[in-house]
Amino acid sequence: MKLQLLQSKIFENIPSGSGIEKWQDKIYIIGDDSNFLFELNNEWEITNSIRLFDRPTDENSRIIKQIKPDLEAVTLVPPSHLLAMGSGTLPELRDVGVLLNLAAQDELEYLNFNEMYETLRSITSQVNIEGACNVDDKIILLNRGDNVHSNQLIITNWNRKQLTVEKQLDIHFLDLPQIENINTGFTGCVHLPETDMMIFCATAEDTTNGYDDGIIKGSLLGVMQNFTSQIAHREVKISDIIIPDFFKGKKIESVCIDEFIERNEVTVLVVADNDEGQTELMRLHMSFSDSFFR
Numbered sequence: 001m002k003l004q005l006l007q008s009k010i011f012e013n014i015p016s017g018s019g020i021e022k023w024q025d026k027i028y029i030i031g032d033d034s035n036f037l038f039e040l041n042n043e044w045e046i047t048n049s050i051r052l053f054d055r056p057t058d059e060n061s062r063i064i065k066q067i068k069p070d071l072e073a074v075t076l077v078p079p080s081h082l083l084a085m086g087s088g089t090l091p092e093l094r095d096v097g098v099l100l101n102l103a104a105q106d107e108l109e110y111l112n113f114n115e116m117y118e119t120l121r122s123i124t125s126q127v128n129i130e131g132a133c134n135v136d137d138k139i140i141l142l143n144r145g146d147n148v149h150s151n152q153l154i155i156t157n158w159n160r161k162q163l164t165v166e167k168q169l170d171i172h173f174l175d176l177p178q179i180e181n182i183n184t185g186f187t188g189c190v191h192l193p194e195t196d197m198m199i200f201c202a203t204a205e206d207t208t209n210g211y212d213d214g215i216i217k218g219s220l221l222g223v224m225q226n227f228t229s230q231i232a233h234r235e236v237k238i239s240d241i242i243i244p245d246f247f248k249g250k251k252i253e254s255v256c257i258d259e260f261i262e263r264n265e266v267t268v269l270v271v272a273d274n275d276e277g278q279t280e281l282m283r284l285h286m287s288f289s290d291s292f293f294r
Contacts, residue, residue: 007283017271017279019074020254033063070094073132088117088127089210128210131189142186148208172236179204180217188254198227201252219252
């Protein structure tokens with residue numbers, strides 16, 4: 001797998017980018033401490049800001065940390081909806097979700113995932129949901145690890161506004177490489193149906209829990225092949241990982257598909273959060289050798 005940086009831009013007025021998706025010709029970015037979902041066109045111009053919450057903010061329009069919903073995981077669900085989920089790092093407060101119909105943006109619903117998050121808290125040492133992707137009737141969640149806690153891939157059933165995890169077999173522990181002696185933790189994912197590949201990102205942050213920030217050492221991108229078959233057989237493994245130099249010191253928070261070119265090529269969009277309220281958007285070219293698919 002090869003990775004090339006094609007384009008990047010820093011947005012001063014999009015706070016703390018934590019999730020990204022692309023639907024039709026629009027890009028959507030959420031921030032974990034923002035009251036708004038931001039809509040961009042293909043020229044990366046902000047064309048709309050959709051209010052999701054109305055919570056008190058500081059002078060930089062960032063929701064105060066103690067009361068932020070901490071939306072971290074985002075994915076598209078049929079027919080035209082964007083699902084964004086709180087991290088679950090604080091019970092009740094961050095067990096929330098929003099479901100927005102992108103085709104009719106006045107259709108916004110608020111979801112409560114407390115029951116599922118409580119189930120996860122009973123069988124895992126920490127809940128810090130950072131990534132989500134839709135695969136058929138499943139929503140795949142990535143539970144972020146750190147210097148103490150492990151990374152987990154969680155298979156949940158999506159049943160119109162509710163998520164359920166039925167058994168401990170639906171939770172898979174995965175090892176990721178360190179960056180500068182710091183463990184990397186999942187931060188986002190997307191499923192590419194054309195090649196049945198799950199693309200994920202992870203970052204190395206020097207922290208021991210899902211609440212406190214730490215020094216960022218860098219980030220990575222990875223892939224899981226034959227993903228639908230893997231989750232059907234409950235046997236999940238990573239196919240390849242790359243740690244590019246241009247991710248050094250950057251906290252890559254989320255990834256989405258920009259354009260499927262052919263089996264061996266795809267462009268993706270990623271967002272980075274520098275923990276100071278700014279968001280960086282990057283376009284990357286991913287390429288694979290023919291032997292990769294054998």
